[in-house]
Amino acid sequence: MINAEQLQKAFTKPGSGLFKHEQVKAVQDVSFSAADGAVTGLLGPNGAGKSTTLRMLATLIQADSGSATIDGLDIKDDLLKVRQQLGFMPHNAGIYPRLSARENITYYARLCGLDKAKAHSRVNELAEQLEMTEFLERRATGFSQGQRTKVALARALVHQPQTIMLDEPTNGLDVMATRGLRAIIRELANQGHCIVFSSHIMQEVAALCDRVAIIANGTIAIEDDLDGIRRRTGFDDLEDAFVEAIGAAPVGAAPVGAALTGVSE
């Protein structure tokens, strides 16, 4: 369960000219919530502030203002407890190429406090669940993107976190691998986990998410379920709805009589 309230984050970046710095507001006003047992999509174009939002929630960077709780724990106060509750798979998460898939996952298991025996059985369990037994003992050099993503996902799940955040997990995956990953994510949600899934592809989100928060220019433009988004933007086609939501048009100015039909895909 995630509750984010008016999160803000600005970065200083080197500007034009020596010793000149400029402030870049990566996240201006992000409020959204993600419930247990559901997949919440964080949808937005590149540079909208998705990764920064997830990094703040994962306690990797500190928010300038605003607040958020994960399973009732404040991200500013209970860093270690929040992280214990949280499985985070960042965008392009790297794995260690000289370690085997098992060693990669075991490393994280041990760092999360599992003893050797428990780590071993947990890795076996995850390998079964994510269908990675055939390459489990192989070193990660030369793994396909799909295999790497599975290892990274297994690492994020190794301590059985209640809340799972995946930053663009389907990037670089082929159709079959993407479908496989969707099935896994759906299964995790059915088990009662709270899942936040970020993407810049509307279809991706539509195929998987129960709820969507559309983010643009560091602000949540709209947050609703798929039908609600269609209704409020006035577009039946979800891609049009997405473009509408992130565009200049103020949210809520939906044309009268907007379709209220179900998912078109």
Next chain:
Amino acid sequence: MKALIVMYKEIVDNLRDRQTFFYALLFGPVLLPLIIGGSLVASFKQFAIDFDEVTELAVVNEQAAPNLIAYLYSNNVDVITAPEEVEAAVRSGKIKIALEIPDEFGEQLRKANPAPLTLYVNDADKDSTRAARKINALIGGYKNTINSLRMQHRGIDPTVFKSIELTEFDVSEDGSSGQLIASILPFLFIMSMIMGGFYLAIDTTAGERERMSLEPLLALPLDRADVVYGKFGATLCFVLMSSCLTVISIYGLFQFFPTELISGGLRFDGSTLVKAFLLVSPLTVFLSAALITVSAYTRSTKEAQTYLGLMMIVPMAPFFLLQFFSLGASTWSMALPMLSQYQLLEKVVLQDDINSWHVLLSVGGTLLAGLLLLRLATKLYRRDRILM
């Protein structure tokens, strides 16, 4: 505890990396001492004249000076007959050095005139000039004897012509050549330590950022200080391993060192090396921390390699400082990492007394600087920028 897990993983991971392995276990501890120490040994052997060594001297017209030949022979010079084209033979290196004795040599001696001799040397050949210096010295001795005899023959005390007798007395505690070699030792230690931890430090910090594995790692329920300590520990292990191997290879190398040719009480036996290693060992902490800190500051492995490459100059600084300025051991210099080790190791190698207060200062100052750097690295890891 979690720092230990990080440390163990980094060690296993990096032992599988050929580059790290090569630099930590081969380049620093074996190749570097071999290159530096080896060339030093070779140059000393080249410049030092060994009067016990047999030198071959080609002589033209040896029957013209049988006494001189006998004198040379008794001073370990083997006389061989010179080839026809003596000049060309020396130039081509066929023979190292040749002495031409003219027919009138004996007659001129008998008449108490200056007796001419010609020595053919190839100045471009170090072996030739070394042999020439030896022959020069020997003939100089022969000349002095004849001079004295000539004067005594005329009833003059030979000392009359020695109006001044200048004695050079070297008051330094050691010979300068010994000091040079003594300062090579800490240099070798420090370089091999840096080489030992170089790639591991880059791989575990800047490398981790570059391959995007740092972000998920820092999202785990562990303090960032544990991550830093773990990486520091792994670097320290490699640095220690590298310096231990350096002790062994230096010991092996200096078995070939012609210590009897060097002025001063220079010693390179086992106990000297162990003492030197113990004195230099606090540097492992300092250098590991420095490597980790510099690579935590950088954004990519390339940047880290550039910065750490520049850092390689740092251990050379005290080396040159001590070569060009005679810095005495003082309280402040003994508290400085690296400089103090240079000074202490020099004393160890030259068998000088070591002030225990100085040892304490050196160990304390170095460890303190290491801990401060480690704190700095932890601070760098706590910044948002580490993930940018």
